[in-house]
Amino acid sequence: MIRPMIHRLVTRDDLSRLVAEIGRMDRAEARSAEHALAAGAVDAVLDSPSASEAVRGRGGAPAALPLTLLWYVPVRAALRARGVGDVELADYAATLPVVFSTSQAVRAVARGERGLAVWWRYVSSLPAGTVAQAEGAADAAALALWWAGCFPESVARRGGGNAMIRAYVTFAAQALALAARLLERRIGEAALYARAGERAEALHAALFEARSDYLGRDVHAPERRLERFLKRLGSDN
Numbered sequence: 001m002i003r004p005m006i007h008r009l010v011t012r013d014d015l016s017r018l019v020a021e022i023g024r025m026d027r028a029e030a031r032s033a034e035h036a037l038a039a040g041a042v043d044a045v046l047d048s049p050s051a052s053e054a055v056r057g058r059g060g061a062p063a064a065l066p067l068t069l070l071w072y073v074p075v076r077a078a079l080r081a082r083g084v085g086d087v088e089l090a091d092y093a094a095t096l097p098v099v100f101s102t103s104q105a106v107r108a109v110a111r112g113e114r115g116l117a118v119w120w121r122y123v124s125s126l127p128a129g130t131v132a133q134a135e136g137a138a139d140a141a142a143l144a145l146w147w148a149g150c151f152p153e154s155v156a157r158r159g160g161g162n163a164m165i166r167a168y169v170t171f172a173a174q175a176l177a178l179a180a181r182l183l184e185r186r187i188g189e190a191a192l193y194a195r196a197g198e199r200a201e202a203l204h205a206a207l208f209e210a211r212s213d214y215l216g217r218d219v220h221a222p223e224r225r226l227e228r229f230l231k232r233l234g235s236d237n
Contacts (some may be wrong), residue, residue, distance in 0.1 A: 001135040002099055003190070004091035006068045014066055015042065015116075018073075021063045043166065045089065052077045071097050071210060078206035079139040084199055093194055093203045096146045097211075115158065117173050123175065134182035138193055141175035144168045145200065148216045149207025173200035195235035 015037055023030030029050040045051055055063050055073040055237050063070065075094040076087070084090075099105050106112055110122035119140040126133040147155050148168035155165050176197030183190040196203060 001138045002092070002095060003189070004011060004088055005090045006072045006098065007087065007096050009068055010042075010046075010072075015045065016053060017065055018045070018051060018069060021051045021065060021099055025054060026050060034221065047076060047080065054164035067098055067101070068094070075206045078209040082202045082205060084202050084206075086199075088192060088196055089199060090161065090206075092192065093145070093149075093206055094210075096142050096207070097150055100143065100146045106143070107203060109136075109143050114143065116144075116167060119144065119171065119175070123178070126214055129182060131182065134179045137175040137182070138179040141172040141193075141197075141200075144172040144175070145207065148172070149204045150211045152208060152223055169204045172204075173197045177199065183209050 006075065019030050019037070022033050029048075033045045033048065033050065036042075036048075051073050055065060055070055060189045070191040072159070076090040079086070079090050079093070099100050103112070117198050123133060123137045123140055126136045143169075148165050155168055156162065158164055174197070176193045180190045180194035180197060181195065
């Protein structure tokens, strides 16, 4: 089951590399970031406009940072712009493209098949009312958000255009709500998935906005950064 993981995986070295990237643009901002980190204000640095600019890189290439930060910082910024300051939700949303960047992770849900009917059958095939079904629902929801947020063109081509994208997001919200109900004894997890279901539209929008820095048709444009970056993941995972 997909759980937020990026915040706890960010290391001191990762943050130092982020500060270095900030320094390439603005040394004064880098000094301020260094002081904030020394004071333990990690979130203040991750939420800073200078961090967002640094992560997006320059000249059509991604910043020299871990994949985790390349997703986490822009997703956090996109959610805050929509009035969602929930750090755990930002962590969850940014975790999705990191987890699903490998085909092995994708194949773990419904044998790699995708589509709303397939996912509903997959969730329905699991023992009703069990933790296993909750985990299946949460993973199917995560896949739906990932596809709709990061690869909406592919989703739209399945038929229905933007309506299909909305259907994926609606499915994700319903599957997350189901997971939350079935995990009521796991209070922390249930609360997370309940909030994710309620804010599924915002999570989708944040992923869509963040991916615009990396995906696109023009190989030399910023929109293709992630597509090129994902090809290098073999050495990072």
